[in-house]
Amino acid sequence: MAQATAQNTLDLLILKTLARGPNHGFGVTVHIQTVSSGLLRIEEGSLYPALHRLEREKIVSSEWKVSENGRRARYYKLTPAGRKKLEEHTTQWASLSAGVQKVLGVA
Amino acid sequence: MNQWWARLRGRDLDRELREEMQFHLEMRAAGYQQDGMTPRDSQAAAHKSFGSTSIIHEDARRMHIGAAASLLETAGREVALAFRSLRRAPAFTVVSILALALGLGGAAAVFSVVDRILFRGLPYGNRDRLVSVGVRAPLADHAFLLGGDYSEWKAERAALDGLTATTDAFDCDLNEANPVRLTCAGVASTFLPLFGVDPILGRNFRPEEDLPKAGAAVILSNAVWRERYGGDPQIAGHRVQLNGEPALIVGVLPASFEFPTLAQVDLLVPLQLDEAVERKRQAVSMVNAFGRLRPGCSMARAGAALQPFYENFLATITPSFRKEVRLEITPLNDLMRRHARTAGWALLGAIVAVLLIAWSNIANLWLARAASRARETAIRAALGAGKMRLLINRGAELGLVAAFGWLGGLSLAAGLLATFRKTAPAGIVGLRHASIDLRIFFFSGLVLVVSILAIALLPGAGAPRADSGGRIAGSRGMRLRNALVTAQLAISVLLLASAGLLLHTLRELGAVQFGVQTNGVATASAVLGNPRYHTIADRYAFVQQLQNGLRRLPGVTAVAVADELPPLTAGIGIMFGSLSADGRPPAPGAAGTVNLRHITPEYFRALGIPLMRGRTFIPADENSAPGSVILSDRLARRLFGTDDAVGHSIKPNGFPKTYNVIGVAADVKNAGLTAEDAPEIYFPYDNSRSAPRFVSAVVRGAHPAVLARLMADEIRAIDPTLPVVVGPYGDRIARLNQRARFNAALLSFFAGIGILLAALGVYGVLAFLVSLRMREIGVRMALGATRGRIAGWILSCVMRWTAAGLALGAAGAFAAARQFRSMLYGVGPADPWTIAFVVILLALTSALAAYVPARRAATLDPSATLRHE
Numbered sequence: 001m002a003q004a005t006a007q008n009t010l011d012l013l014i015l016k017t018l019a020r021g022p023n024h025g026f027g028v029t030v031h032i033q034t035v036s037s038g039l040l041r042i043e044e045g046s047l048y049p050a051l052h053r054l055e056r057e058k059i060v061s062s063e064w065k066v067s068e069n070g071r072r073a074r075y076y077k078l079t080p081a082g083r084k085k086l087e088e089h090t091t092q093w094a095s096l097s098a099g100v101q102k103v104l105g106v107a
Numbered sequence: 108m109n110q111w112w113a114r115l116r117g118r119d120l121d122r123e124l125r126e127e128m129q130f131h132l133e134m135r136a137a138g139y140q141q142d143g144m145t146p147r148d149s150q151a152a153a154h155k156s157f158g159s160t161s162i163i164h165e166d167a168r169r170m171h172i173g174a175a176a177s178l179l180e181t182a183g184r185e186v187a188l189a190f191r192s193l194r195r196a197p198a199f200t201v202v203s204i205l206a207l208a209l210g211l212g213g214a215a216a217v218f219s220v221v222d223r224i225l226f227r228g229l230p231y232g233n234r235d236r237l238v239s240v241g242v243r244a245p246l247a248d249h250a251f252l253l254g255g256d257y258s259e260w261k262a263e264r265a266a267l268d269g270l271t272a273t274t275d276a277f278d279c280d281l282n283e284a285n286p287v288r289l290t291c292a293g294v295a296s297t298f299l300p301l302f303g304v305d306p307i308l309g310r311n312f313r314p315e316e317d318l319p320k321a322g323a324a325v326i327l328s329n330a331v332w333r334e335r336y337g338g339d340p341q342i343a344g345h346r347v348q349l350n351g352e353p354a355l356i357v358g359v360l361p362a363s364f365e366f367p368t369l370a371q372v373d374l375l376v377p378l379q380l381d382e383a384v385e386r387k388r389q390a391v392s393m394v395n396a397f398g399r400l401r402p403g404c405s406m407a408r409a410g411a412a413l414q415p416f417y418e419n420f421l422a423t424i425t426p427s428f429r430k431e432v433r434l435e436i437t438p439l440n441d442l443m444r445r446h447a448r449t450a451g452w453a454l455l456g457a458i459v460a461v462l463l464i465a466w467s468n469i470a471n472l473w474l475a476r477a478a479s480r481a482r483e484t485a486i487r488a489a490l491g492a493g494k495m496r497l498l499i500n501r502g503a504e505l506g507l508v509a510a511f512g513w514l515g516g517l518s519l520a521a522g523l524l525a526t527f528r529k530t531a532p533a534g535i536v537g538l539r540h541a542s543i544d545l546r547i548f549f550f551s552g553l554v555l556v557v558s559i560l561a562i563a564l565l566p567g568a569g570a571p572r573a574d575s576g577g578r579i580a581g582s583r584g585m586r587l588r589n590a591l592v593t594a595q596l597a598i599s600v601l602l603l604a605s606a607g608l609l610l611h612t613l614r615e616l617g618a619v620q621f622g623v624q625t626n627g628v629a630t631a632s633a634v635l636g637n638p639r640y641h642t643i644a645d646r647y648a649f650v651q652q653l654q655n656g657l658r659r660l661p662g663v664t665a666v667a668v669a670d671e672l673p674p675l676t677a678g679i680g681i682m683f684g685s686l687s688a689d690g691r692p693p694a695p696g697a698a699g700t701v702n703l704r705h706i707t708p709e710y711f712r713a714l715g716i717p718l719m720r721g722r723t724f725i726p727a728d729e730n731s732a733p734g735s736v737i738l739s740d741r742l743a744r745r746l747f748g749t750d751d752a753v754g755h756s757i758k759p760n761g762f763p764k765t766y767n768v769i770g771v772a773a774d775v776k777n778a779g780l781t782a783e784d785a786p787e788i789y790f791p792y793d794n795s796r797s798a799p800r801f802v803s804a805v806v807r808g809a810h811p812a813v814l815a816r817l818m819a820d821e822i823r824a825i826d827p828t829l830p831v832v833v834g835p836y837g838d839r840i841a842r843l844n845q846r847a848r849f850n851a852a853l854l855s856f857f858a859g860i861g862i863l864l865a866a867l868g869v870y871g872v873l874a875f876l877v878s879l880r881m882r883e884i885g886v887r888m889a890l891g892a893t894r895g896r897i898a899g900w901i902l903s904c905v906m907r908w909t910a911a912g913l914a915l916g917a918a919g920a921f922a923a924a925r926q927f928r929s930m931l932y933g934v935g936p937a938d939p940w941t942i943a944f945v946v947i948l949l950a951l952t953s954a955l956a957a958y959v960p961a962r963r964a965a966t967l968d969p970s971a972t973l974r975h976e
Contacts, residue, residue, distance in 0.1 A: 026134040
């Protein structure tokens, strides 16, 4: 359960980032770190395996493109299945988050 | 689909991953650099924050290709890794593969020959029940029957269910557009069926073709059929000119056929024995008889059953001859392998020795390598490489070396075998048919697997122990390696000593004094079997014409013709006991045979044989009555003691006239190179008695090689259909040495490999010792040991196990040489000089091999060595 949730959370963060448009792995870490104001730092050791797993599950697809600084980089983007997955994950996360907050009595 | 593609292109996937990580790292480093870090620090920081790229790598891979395929992929990667690490150590790899290929190749080639000599059955359907049946007498080197006896012995039916006969192989001529001298053998029409051999084309001889005076028929050997008649499937029914007479080709023999005497036989012709005449002893032929035992009949029973027949034979011969003969029944298996058996075992021994040396060499290399890589192994293990993986890695390296070694070995074997076939003398059973077949393929594969497994199972070589770290290189491993080198040296001494004895034999054979000055003599021989030479007068005329022609050749100082030249005879002999001197009968019990040779007057001058008394023949001696003969010194002394033989007379039993002794010639070798000589009588080559069909002309002159060619032209001018063999006298002798030369060459080849491998072994172990003790040497030097002392210390390490190996080898050599005594001539099996020479040679070789590492140890810089760790 814990494992599944952590993984789901990472997936959700990746998918959400990619929903803004195709990006490479490094871009994903930077985006998450910036947007979360440095609160969330993605381990590279988890990011790439996750990206590759998502690609295998056909939730994201990848292609080699030239990055902003002129280097070849592997860009990931959401597939239609990915968009659906993102919606599912978002709703799940919202309800989970609401539930947890209620339990903790924070809200 | 994508995954399959990715799996197929595993390397691309790797590259992509690496590139992706690289990009990430660079971006991260660029970020740090913007924050003010130096480029170097920023890179280090990026790496640090990234963590282990290899783990990501591994995870990503596992994800892409699934866990099941991962082991296969791991194995594949380890093989690639093994390949790379072998390539990084080219000397080690090449030596391993070379040692394996040499050992395995030699083993496979020799085994393919030895296999047929020692282990496979003869190429006959009824091989196990075939026996040679005959009488053994000093006249011939193998058992024979007289034609009349053969005819009578055929009646024996209790022990034998068939008796058949052949002649020895003899020269015969195919007189066609391109005349050629071939080897024929006469066989009874019962021969092929009794031996269980079926012609592959046509048929066997019919009984009526085997009758006296039936027309000539011929069965071709497979080789003649293929090479001379292009494998024509319609060949049966064609006619050829055999010895100038038309002969009908009736069949073709299978390729696997071997004549029972192992002579190379090109054509079989019907025996056509006139049994009625032979039984009355009006004509006496010698045949080789072969019988087939009834199922379950023992040799002893066969002997008992033939005893009455043998007694009948004894009754027909003179009492003095009776003592010298005995009945001999030999299984064909033993008979055919008799010659090659000793050589076969010697070869097998040699190849096992080479294999052992090669093996211990490889084992040693691997032990050293495993020890020197103990640290690498330990590190890999610490980094999480599983034991399985390390095993796979070692296995992959061994396997790769083994595969290359096998390939190299098999090609080497094929090459060696081709060389054997070209250089080997006749009389090695099955050699012409030996090939690298499936059996050899599996044999070499088995040897390979066993040797590789044996190496892998050596403590510390194959299976790495992750926990033992640097301890593998401890004293136990060193002792094992030293023992291996000791064994190598011992085996090398054994091999080299054996080769040395054979080379010694060869030299002795080459230096055999046969009483003839062979330098500057050219020879030509032909057989007058053609109907053109049917009468004695025809043959006499040919010889006269030939001599006249040869005298006209440029630079010729002497010309002679004889039926055969020393150290051989034409195979005609009489019993010493049948010779009466000065009219008195021979002393009772006189044993042995006397050779007869027919010569023309200049024979002694042409061959440089000294005439000790009297004179040589003159034309007046031809057809004179009483006749004239020249005796060999040995015979003269035996007949007349210290008296001058000239002026005495002799009469061989059954000869029509008495002969006056007109001269005595020095002894010559006349029973082959190694056999005991026989006394000899020279008759003039005249047209009174039987001018022999065999003609060997000798010409003494300045350029024997040129003369030989001119002789061939001269004979062709007289008779263009007569095949002739020409060459300097030396070539003739060389052919007699063929077997000894083959044995010596083969064993020397193996000994060469052995010594090379042994030297490599000594070098490898010492070099390893030095690299292992580098620190110790450094400490010793720092503490004041001189360079000389260090070198001495290293050399003393060699000395002990070298000395042990040499001593063991010398002892082994004494024992082994006793086993192949029959292959030696002029040297004893325990020849101290040969063994001493070999021991010194190998000691020097090991010293040379030890020199480089010892020197390296002595020139080490102690401070550098000590700082190294």
